Amino acid sequence: MLTKRIIPCLDVDHGRVVKGKKFKNIQDVADPVELGRYYSEQGADELVFYDITASYEKRDIFINVVEKVAEAVRIPFTIGGGIRTTDDFRQVLMAGADKVSVNSAAVNNPQLIMDAALRFGNQCVVLSIDAKRNDKGSWDVFTNGGRNNTGIDAIEWAKKGESLGAGEICINSIDTDGVKQGYDIELNKKLSETLTIPVIASGGAGKMADFSEVLKAGADAALAASVFHYKEILIPDLKKYLSDEGLPMRLV
Amino acid sequence: MTVAIIDYDVGNLKNVETALKSLDMDCVITRDARTINNASAIVLPGVGAFADAMNNLDKFDLYDVLVKNVKGGKYLLGICLGMQLLFDESSEDGQWKGLGFVPGKVVRFEDTKKTGLKVPHMGWNNLNIHQPDDPIAKTLSDKDYVYFVHSYYAVPDHFDRDVVAYAKYGVKVPAIVRRENVIGMQFHPEKSAAVGNQLLINWKELIS
Numbered sequence: 001m002l003t004k005r006i007i008p009c010l011d012v013d014h015g016r017v018v019k020g021k022k023f024k025n026i027q028d029v030a031d032p033v034e035l036g037r038y039y040s041e042q043g044a045d046e047l048v049f050y051d052i053t054a055s056y057e058k059r060d061i062f063i064n065v066v067e068k069v070a071e072a073v074r075i076p077f078t079i080g081g082g083i084r085t086t087d088d089f090r091q092v093l094m095a096g097a098d099k100v101s102v103n104s105a106a107v108n109n110p111q112l113i114m115d116a117a118l119r120f121g122n123q124c125v126v127l128s129i130d131a132k133r134n135d136k137g138s139w140d141v142f143t144n145g146g147r148n149n150t151g152i153d154a155i156e157w158a159k160k161g162e163s164l165g166a167g168e169i170c171i172n173s174i175d176t177d178g179v180k181q182g183y184d185i186e187l188n189k190k191l192s193e194t195l196t197i198p199v200i201a202s203g204g205a206g207k208m209a210d211f212s213e214v215l216k217a218g219a220d221a222a223l224a225a226s227v228f229h230y231k232e233i234l235i236p237d238l239k240k241y242l243s244d245e246g247l248p249m250r251l252v
Numbered sequence: 253m254t255v256a257i258i259d260y261d262v263g264n265l266k267n268v269e270t271a272l273k274s275l276d277m278d279c280v281i282t283r284d285a286r287t288i289n290n291a292s293a294i295v296l297p298g299v300g301a302f303a304d305a306m307n308n309l310d311k312f313d314l315y316d317v318l319v320k321n322v323k324g325g326k327y328l329l330g331i332c333l334g335m336q337l338l339f340d341e342s343s344e345d346g347q348w349k350g351l352g353f354v355p356g357k358v359v360r361f362e363d364t365k366k367t368g369l370k371v372p373h374m375g376w377n378n379l380n381i382h383q384p385d386d387p388i389a390k391t392l393s394d395k396d397y398v399y400f401v402h403s404y405y406a407v408p409d410h411f412d413r414d415v416v417a418y419a420k421y422g423v424k425v426p427a428i429v430r431r432e433n434v435i436g437m438q439f440h441p442e443k444s445a446a447v448g449n450q451l452l453i454n455w456k457e458l459i460s
Contacts, residue, residue, distance in 0.1 A: 001377065001378065001420065002373065002375050002376070002377045002400075002419075002421060003375060003376045003377070003397065004375075005375050005376065040445065045375070045376055070266065070267060070270065071270055074271065074442065074443060074444070074445050074446075074448065074449060075399070075443060075444075075445055076399055076401075076440075076443045093263070093264050094264055094266070096264065096266055096267055096270075098267075098443065120263070120299075120300070121263070121299050121300040121301070122372070122403070123299060123372055123374070123401045123402075124299070167372060167374070167401075168374065195370075196363075196364035196365075196370055196371060197370060197371070197372070198370050198372075198374050198375070220370065220374075220375065221375070250376045250397040252445070252446075
């Protein structure tokens with residue numbers, strides 16, 4: 001049976017993981033390669049690395065990280081951040097990434113999704129959407145790290161992304177992100193019912209029951225960062241818990 | 253012993269190379285006929301569209317090279333799209349002829365609205381072992397998960413004969429197929445953690 005996926009997300013700044021201090025068994029806690037390897041051994045199903053380095057000139061450092069991760073881990077991983085053109089796709093795919101995540105650049109230029117899907121295949125195009133609830137009972141798409149409200153309906157944008165050739169949607173709720181009170185269940189449920197491609201829930205994981213709730217609501221995968229980085233939740237414990245909850249899991 | 257990883261412009265081949273090298277296998281990424289002829293085994297990786305892949309094999313004059321080597325008994329491992337190419341034909345965006353090493357065709361998963369299953373079939377699924385005695389599958393159990401990502405799947409003419417292991421996704425999805433020296437894996441062994449690694453070790457023993 002196809003399992004639900006658990007995906008740790010690592011924000012990388014100048015080649016180092018941001019927030020990742022409380023680790024004991026890892027030599028260099030802020031090294032994305034070491035941390036990626038650790039999560040992979042713990043049973044993570046995939047990994048996501050976001051380049052949050054503000055300076056575009058420092059891109060080489062990050063590409064070097066991607067190459068090292070590809071050498072070190074034997075599970076699929078996605079690269080996001082700083083992807084604006086199909087050549088950016090090419091660069092990280094050639095460095096060894098399996099998928100590439102686009103966000104603001106796709107909102108500004110939806111054709112990028114189609115061009116990348118045609119050139120590299122749908123399977124490697126992940127459309128990442130930052131969504132925030134509005135007062136009309138729906139969600140707006142935000143860009144530039146949640147600073148800019150585009151006024152675009154998030155569900156409609158996801159549908160458009162799917163029709164343009166995205167292979168997956170990663171939906172990040174700005175309302176729940178960092179609050180640790182659970183994922184936006186309604187948003188994830190609605191998206192999962194609407195789309196025919198997999199949905200990755202992001203933003204809000206605080207306890208193991210939060211994962212269970214969003215995966216039962218229909219999300220195919222759940223992404224989280226700090227609960228893993230600060231060891232508040234260990235992946236083997238989480239997967240055992242979710243398996244006991246009746247969710248299909250790959251237990252390592 | 254050198255493994256030729258066929259380079260025909262269909263995605264990144266480095267991860268396959270990394271995985272094989274970690275098992276101390278000598279490999280070379282190539283599209284050169286002589287190098288392929290001199291190799292002790294061949295890997296045909298690939299992601300993307302069936303038609304593009306076949307066109308590229310044609311463009312680089314690799315079709316005849318592959319046929320000749322396979323007929324001569326050399327081991328060929330097709331991975332993901334590379335496995336689909338082993339079949340007679342595919343209906344991905346038209347009708348396309350494949351390499352014809354394994355009788356059968358490649359078709360799209362049924363519409364999500366009918367099955368309730370999302371397409372692509374993406375993520376970790378467990379293997380059901382159809383031929384437990386086959387050396388490639390000898391280490392496997394049905395609790396072993398591997399990583400899939402595909403929207404089309406193979407329908408072999410002779411399921412019982414040619415399917416070593418399958419996954420369940422609405423239908424029985426051939427995961428490992430084998431006809432003598434030709435082996436295909438629909439999933440990505442190079443991305444399937446310890447289980448994938450073990451499968452590559454099994455293949456290494458087979459070709460040694």
